[in-house]
Amino acid sequence: MKRLTALDLGFIYLEKRNQPFHVAYLNLLTPPADAPPDFVQKLVERLRSYAAPLPPFNQRLETRLGAAYWVDEPEFDIDQHVIHLSLPRPGRVKDLLAMVSRMHASHLDRAYPLWRTYVIEGVEGGRIATYSKVHHSVADGIAGTRLTLRSMSANPDEILPPPWAVPPQGRRERAGNILTAPVSGAAKLVSRFRGAFGSVPGVARELRQSMRESRDKHPDFVSGSSAPPSILNHSISASRRYVAQSFSLPDAKTAGKVLGGTVNDMVLAMCAYALRKYLIDLDALPDKPLIAGVPMSTRRDRSETGNQIGFMLVNLGTHLEDPLERLQTIIASVEHNKQRFIKMKAGEVVGYGATLMAPGLLNMLTNPKRGKLAFNLVISHVPGPRTPLYWMGCSVDGMYPVSVVVDGMALNISLTSLQDRIDFGVIACRRTLPQVQRVLDYLGEGLAELQALAAKAPQTA
Structure with missing residues (x-):
């Protein structure tokens, strides 16, 4: 069990009916030339075989006495997170983008870990797409990009684990901001404040310079x-x-x-x-x-x-x-x-x-x-x-952020x-x-x- 940082908790509280707080990627992919007819089905099965994700992808949100925590999900169900869809014919990119618009407007279910990946077949030109979204409290845009890239390879024959199964390279850190500190007492917050903002005189110096530039209309x-x-x-x-x-x-x-x-x-x-x-x-x-x-x-x-x-x-x-x-x-x-x-x-x-x-x-x-x-x-x-990139044997033709x-x-x-x-x-x-x-x-x-x-x-x- 891990207590949410103040920043992560903020992303949870900022979420409203009209304002879901997840980020995503739409990847456009071309299967290998010798792909069999059941290639997409086999791809989905391969993704679902990674059924024991690493933190934080195996954790769901839980609140206790006004505090929020990430807790391990003992009954994790990969079928809730890897979804297979088909784009109606003729599979125009315009229709794919309309589908993504609808999916991005819908909230992630807080009863489960806050991420989902959709594999979408039937895109024109024999292509497929993936739309993967994760709540901003789980990963920010840059972290999500790096995880996505680490699941890709320059070798078309190399199959790497999907983002939820990629081993961490190091401790996850955000911006070094005070809001990344767990909400656990004034002393710790003050300590994080000093570490986050570095030299307070340095910040004050630049703010004074900014005031001069504003006054002088730089x-x-x-x-x-x-x-x-x-x-x-x-x-x-x-x-x-x-x-x-x-x-x-x-x-x-x-x-x-x-x-x-x-x-x-x-x-x-x-x-x-x-x-x-x-x-x-x-x-x-x-x-x-x-x-x-x-x-x-x-x-x-x-x-x-x-x-x-x-x-x-x-x-x-x-x-x-x-x-x-x-x-x-x-x-x-x-x-x-x-x-x-x-x-x-x-x-x-x-x-x-x-x-x-x-x-x-x-x-x-x-x-x-x-x-x-x-x-x-x-x-x-x-x-x-x-360099050209490949994911699960497919060439990556586009990697489009959805913010x-x-x-x-x-x-x-x-x-x-x-x-x-x-x-x-x-x-x-x-x-x-x-x-x-x-x-x-x-x-x-x-x-x-x-x-x-x-x-x-x-x-x-």
Whole structure:
């Protein structure tokens, strides 16, 4: 039995009828060329043979006297967690995404360990798909990505255990935040606070610098209350719309090299273009720039274990019509964050970001339609290997994140960069943000715009 951390408990309590708190991946797979007719059935049987999952996948939620715990499930039933489905003919990807939209809108049953994997056959082109979701209190997005990647191989003949049976590499850690401490007394909380936020004077120093930059109107500084009110930040319903598509990673890298930006800068520019066009369609583009909350790793070297995550607040320049000026705004905003964070310890990055964003985040949770906001949406990018990947003998053609939307944040854009692809997953509240599939079209246009800018750029010797 293990007591939930304060952060994990928060994910449980934040969950509402219209706001499930699980994250997922949609994987698009091509079976081997010599796959027999019963390949998918055999695949499901193989997955169900891993019927003794490792923690935390064998644990369910239990509450006692107001406290919440993870307890081992003595009667674990793998059939409750590995589900075999068929997509109705003709098996269009559009229909697959509609199915995922419905499944992601439904809550995980708390009577069981909080995860499920669906194997979906009948996708056009002879392909299959898996949709795997896990509650945010069990694993965050980065942990889920790493577990998923560890179940894949560069060797098409190598069969590795599925995520719930992958042995842990080390102690699971989140952001080094105070909220990851078990709720077990003031002394322990104070101790975790000091460890989480590192040097309090260091955080205070950067906050003083931020106040000076805000007072002096530094062009690249983004405060924790800079985000403008937007339709993106209205309340949500229980309905979801999920769309996904892959774009060329080499095209983004080439454009970035010419234009002086990283792949992540190009991704943010694609998102800025798409958001600008989409909100113009809705006659809802704010006069001020949208602000993106961008998770970033604060890991200093490869020897560190666990995940240390901070947040950048990035000016997307969506109020700017000129694409080059918009891109330069994004690059400058990201660089300003990097130059600040590079001087800070990992815990200080987390503490600084949490302190800076706290007022806006509180407002977003309590009064999302009015007042100050920390950011308008989260844009999360997790890079992966550049080699082809295989899972259970199938080639991995797409690995699309499916994230969370909440009251006050009706849109989330998440992506992975794998092999030669950038796999985007966009999820929104269907009622608040109609026709969100347009965002995919505009992401493609945004990449084309960057390529056009690169083609016009002066050639250096």
